[in-house]
Amino acid sequence: MTRRKRRLTVVAAAGAILAGALGLALVAMRDTIVFFRSPTEVASRIVPPGTRLRLGGLVDTGSVRRGADQVVEFAVGDGAATVPVRYRGLLPDLFREGQGVVVEGRLDPAGLFLADSVLARHDETYMPREVADALKAQGRWQETAGTRTSQR
């Protein structure tokens, strides 16, 4: 085994593994990434039902209804539009009306968002960044809601 052969073997193995990893990554990227949408985008029906997406906005005041068997329904809005959301399970501690929230799941054909996870952040002054950006884009951002915090 000369040095050149050895190097060729190593390079070939490296190429094969890297190509495999890259292929995996590309396939996974195509199938698994989840886009973040604002309620306005979702309400305008640009998202086909069934696609997985993240929806971020504020929980509409007075919209939270608790049903039987831990089912919760609420509406997520950004001032311009609201999207009804249904979720089954325990809500995070920081979930409350008027606060920012990010839900992940898919739309059903009727326009109801079936969430399988609800994310609310661990600080009462913290606003999910997507929500903040979306609100800024809508012109409904209030600086007081995003005061600086330096918490982990």
Place this chain on the structure above:
Amino acid sequence: MIPEAGHFALALALALSLVQLGVPLWGARVGDRLLMEIAPPAALAVFGLVALSFAALAAAHVGSDFSVLNVSENSHTAKPLIYKLTGIWASHEGSMLLWVLILTLFGALVATSRGLPARLKTHALAIQASIGVAFLLFILFSSNPFERLDPAPLQGRDLNPVLQDPGLAIHPPLLYLGYVGFSMTFALAMAALIDGRVDAVWAKAARPWVLLAWCFLTLGIAMGSYWAYYELGWGGFWFWDPVENASLMPWLAGTALLHSVVVMEKREALKVWTILLAILTFSLSLLGTFLVRSGVLTSVHAFAVDPARGVFILAILTVFIGGSLSIFAWRAPLLRQGGIFAPISREGALILNNLFLASACGTVLLGTLYPLALEALTGQKISVGAPYFNLTFLPLLVPLCLMVPFGQTLAWKRGDLLAGGQRLLLPFGAALALSLGLAAARSGGPVLAPAAIGLGAVLIFGSVADIAGRSHARARALSVTVRRAAGLPRSAWGSALAHAGLGVTVIGIAAQAWSTELVISLRPGESARIGSYDVQLVDIRPRPGPNFREDVARLAIREGGIVLAEVEAAKRFFATRSTTTTEAGIATLGLGQVYVSLGEIEAGGAAAGLRLYDKPLVLLIWLGAVAMAAGGALSFTDRRMRIGAPAKARTAASPAAVAGNEGGPRAPFGPDALARGRAGPGGPARRGPAGRAARGARARALGGAALPRLPEPVDRRFGRAAGARPAPSRPRTAPEGRCRPRGARLRRRALRRVRPAEARARLAHGRPMARAGVPGHRGGLRPRGSRPLPTSRALRAGRAAQPRGGGPPAAPRGRGCGGVSLTPLQRPYRHGRRQVAPSGTASHTKSSPDVPNGPQRQMRAADIQAPAQTPCRATASAA
């Protein structure tokens, strides 16, 4: 006053770091030893100053000095003392101070360590200081923890309740010890590049630091995972959160580094790659710091965005990664290639390991940075979550895990896959049987879980087989095996334990496929069934805490009517921040856990929403990580770490340089240098490992006598083969060097050193070599099928060169006597780019101690004709 003192100490530390950075580098450049020796005391002083500063911040926190902004934002008088202490690093400013404290701690450890060559140490400390300067500037200019608040508030804002947990006391320091620990290997790599000496000695010096950092990082990640598991109330142990990825990436790169540095230490191969990995590992640590601290991420750990800080850290990141890679690109081509090995060998397996780990790290990096890049470029927001990582990361880990046992059985340099495979039949068979049995027992369940458990079992059984294979004595009493096992180097045990730990973790993760989850609303007295357990809600009561009040649900966990455990799940309300946290109730039953998370409580405690999990074998996830770290620690205590690096005789001048005039111009090899080496002016390297290494190296440099206790055959063959050198007038006794272990290990190690000579012989003969010279193995030390040296061809050559009739008597005939036995050396054994330095200068040319390795000796007839210099029985017989 105390905070100002702390602030001042930080500024002083910055100034002193600049000294530690500049002066030793200049000293090394101009060859001024005095200037170079400034580095260690400067490092110690910087550490002292940063520690003072940290103590000042601690005093402010413990004393609840709310005139300090950092304290008022993160503390409260009602907060328990432990959280006042851990609150120091809960905030951004404090955690950066902890970062720098640990950085300087490592600098101080390096300054006091005695195992490092002097120039390497000097350069490494200077590089380390440059990192310190960058982060001290960052602290002083953009996140000063001692900033005052005027007027001081009466009460603080309290610490984020999620962080009021013992996990905070353990997780960040461990993680930082790991993150920052890799700064040391980075500094060593840069120092080696600047110094231009990258060899086994470097690898030996760097390995303990890699191990140390890796152990801490492993523990830190595991601890963070467990903390998130019990604190966040989601029952998950890993969320593929960008911040978690930020700690996983250095771990993957560090694991690769840990393995490649072994190759470099043992075989001097993979030099360029190891150096690159050392740079990349720390770069990923810096990237992690950037991702967490700059607030570019949205995650459970996210901090509010502060652009100034982000840009500052980004600048640090750019300077260090860009700078180090530039130096790498500039210097790496100068590095010489290392030892040759076959693709199927321990080295080959470790290269594969590195490739897989690096690819896995790459996919994680892609998944973490892609959303950020996409958003920056197009404004589109995406999230890359668990599905992506499950699809990319896990398929890369499966072949890696399957490969581990093979790598453990393969020999260095040239392995026998078939023989190794035979030895692995039992562990692989056992693992297969286990997974098939599980699949049958749990039919209808997830298909992949038994397979993944089999994978974990392969790792565990493979490690057991590794230890057993090394210590098993065929047809001997069990006690012999036990004694051999006990005599194995600790690094062997450490690596077996770490790999088995990985297997344990894999099993723990795989078993989560069988975990069940139930979301239910219960009234007091009612019970629900989860897994094989009945969980009964006993009652719900409010209870006051030190700085919160909580609603506690008591639950009884039964199996078959017997109460196994009682747990409390709680919801805590912190009035200071009007925040609620969930405290999960966890009952550990064997290795599994029943996990109860409390949701909404109906008014008056009439009913409570509960989330119940049955998590079988979940503890294995973290126990495996602890075993990995313990394996690393065991390896760290190995004797090999303490004895000197196996300096080769080729560094003929280095003994003198190491023991005597460090940093000075390298003395040419000669009696003068030797004398200085022997009775040199001392210096730190005289004592400790380096000193021992120096003595060992000197012994080897002193001639063919470096292997005084070699087993007979070796000595006879190579010793005599070397005997034909011109006038070996050097003393043949080795000085008292205690650098070799005794007994069986002695023999193995000694033989390993002989191998270069053997390789030369093999190449000269052009025949395959029998299994490398381990006593008891087929073939022994002689190339397979070869005849005892010298070959008949050489003898013929010798005769042909001889004038017929008259002249000196015929060349002696017989084994290894006289000049004739040099025949194997007639052909140069190295090809390609290998440079052969003239003998008598400091050169890196690989050589064995007992064969002269100057310019390849083109033997002439006259040499062969030279009469034997040593009397020999064979001569007599030839005559």
